[in-house]
Amino acid sequence: MQRRELLKFFSLFPMAGSAALVPWATANAAPVPPAEKRNLFKELGVRTFINAAGTFTAMTGSLMHDYVVDAIQHGATEFCMLDELQDKVGEKIAALVHSEAAVVTSGAFSGMTLGLAGILTGMDQRKIEQLPHLEGTGMKSEVIIQKAHDIVYNHALKNTGCKIIYVETAAEVEQAINEKTALLHFLNIEADKGKIQHEEWVALGRKHNIPTAIDIAADVPPVSNLWKFNDMGFSFVVISGGKAMRGPQSAGLLMGKKEIIAAARQHMPPRGFNIGRGFKVNKEEILGMYVALEKYIQQDHNKEWKAWESATAQIDAAAKTVSGVTTSITVPTLGNVTPTLHIAWDAAKVNLTGKALQEKLRSGNPSIEIGGVKENSITVTVWMLKPGQSTIVAGRIKEELMKAVGA
Numbered sequence: 593m594q595r596r597e598l599l600k601f602f603s604l605f606p607m608a609g610s611a612a613l614v615p616w617a618t619a620n621a622a623p624v625p626p627a628e629k630r631n632l633f634k635e636l637g638v639r640t641f642i643n644a645a646g647t648f649t650a651m652t653g654s655l656m657h658d659y660v661v662d663a664i665q666h667g668a669t670e671f672c673m674l675d676e677l678q679d680k681v682g683e684k685i686a687a688l689v690h691s692e693a694a695v696v697t698s699g700a701f702s703g704m705t706l707g708l709a710g711i712l713t714g715m716d717q718r719k720i721e722q723l724p725h726l727e728g729t730g731m732k733s734e735v736i737i738q739k740a741h742d743i744v745y746n747h748a749l750k751n752t753g754c755k756i757i758y759v760e761t762a763a764e765v766e767q768a769i770n771e772k773t774a775l776l777h778f779l780n781i782e783a784d785k786g787k788i789q790h791e792e793w794v795a796l797g798r799k800h801n802i803p804t805a806i807d808i809a810a811d812v813p814p815v816s817n818l819w820k821f822n823d824m825g826f827s828f829v830v831i832s833g834g835k836a837m838r839g840p841q842s843a844g845l846l847m848g849k850k851e852i853i854a855a856a857r858q859h860m861p862p863r864g865f866n867i868g869r870g871f872k873v874n875k876e877e878i879l880g881m882y883v884a885l886e887k888y889i890q891q892d893h894n895k896e897w898k899a900w901e902s903a904t905a906q907i908d909a910a911a912k913t914v915s916g917v918t919t920s921i922t923v924p925t926l927g928n929v930t931p932t933l934h935i936a937w938d939a940a941k942v943n944l945t946g947k948a949l950q951e952k953l954r955s956g957n958p959s960i961e962i963g964g965v966k967e968n969s970i971t972v973t974v975w976m977l978k979p980g981q982s983t984i985v986a987g988r989i990k991e992e993l994m995k996a997v998g999a
């Protein structure tokens with residue numbers, strides 16, 4: 593057919609361009625195997641493993657629930673306006689977590705940077721473009737944190753250009769507060785190590801008219817933590833999406849006061865000229881995070897807890913049968929609140945180091961990762977196991993411990 597005739601043909605039969613109707617349209621294309629038939633990990637030679645360690649970024653966090661994957665796949669089929677999606681999802685999320693507003697971020701860390709950036713600049717475009725350079729701009733430049741809350745992730749706050757002022761007592765907070773103070777930041781996972789508790793922190797902020805923030809990245813369960821700190825009056829709250837909620841590992845939530853969230857979004861894509869342009873979340877993660885949160889709130893938490901307890905008990909029972917091995921099960925009070933099995937052994941009876949056991953489990957088939965490796969002990973958590981994997985973990989740990997008895 594001539595080009596002119598072809599155009600006419602297609603205008604009469606608009607569907608004719610699809611491969612199904614016109615086989616020759618794809619006749620020359622090399623066949624592409626469907627993605628689900630490829631084992632990319634195998635192809636690439638990347639080791640996969642049973643995760644009996646926990647939610648670690650280095651181990652790719654958690655496995656997304658099926659409904660999260662469905663939301664991501666669905667999201668990938670359509671275009672939409674990024675801001676409109678964040679607006680609508682943000683409203684739904686805010687209602688679920690009792691905050692005035694919310695936005696899906698690329699994790700708790702970016703939520704901290706964005707929340708503080710929003711406080712520093714408000715909606716002022718010139719200030720937004722100036723970050724992280726604060727000197728001579730009239731913007732505030734200090735964040736107050738308790739010494740006991742000093743962890744690596746606070747670097748998220750320094751990304752704005754702010755400097756951290758460390759304090760221990762309420763009196764020191766009052767002394768440290770000055771016209772440059774932008775934020776009083778709190779870290780939930782170390783709350784028990786600090787001298788000032790949540791309510792007092794929020795009250796100090798209120799008294800001096802300074803916003804307060806809290807990092808609860810790893811603090812569900814309990815599910816009530818999703819709204820507890822919003823109800824308490826923190827100006828913004830950040831949490832990870834890819835830990836216990838099993839949403840996208842590259843997503844999290846920034847929840848808080850309307851003006852802070854609106855200003856934080858000025859530092860996010862689709863806008864550039866800001867410090868947050870690299871913290872991109874697209875529609876897939878936004879939808880995945882929304883569904884993860886919604887389902888997490890609805891799920892039967894008692895049932896999940898019981899399943900964790902019984903899988904832990906199974907591994908515990910297997911390990912304990914080995915002579916010289918002692919075990920205990922604890923539940924952290926703050927952060928990663930899940931049954932944690934400690935397996936320890938008498939080195940005189942079981943000739944093995946924690947590191948050697950880790951290596952043996954790692955190099956076995958299937959490969960298994962455990963946590964808390966010490967001289968003569970390890971820890972195991974079951975919340976990242978797939979159904980049935982606790983039997984494999986129990987068997988392998990027992991097997992390796994037995995081999996080392998009297999060795």
Ligand SMILES: *Cc1c(COP(=O)(O)O)cnc(C)c1O
Nearest residue numbers: 699700701702745809810832844
């Ligand atoms: C995991 C974690 C972070 C980082 O969260 P991301 O969602 O990975 O950005 C920050 N703070 C604490 C206490 C964490 O446990």
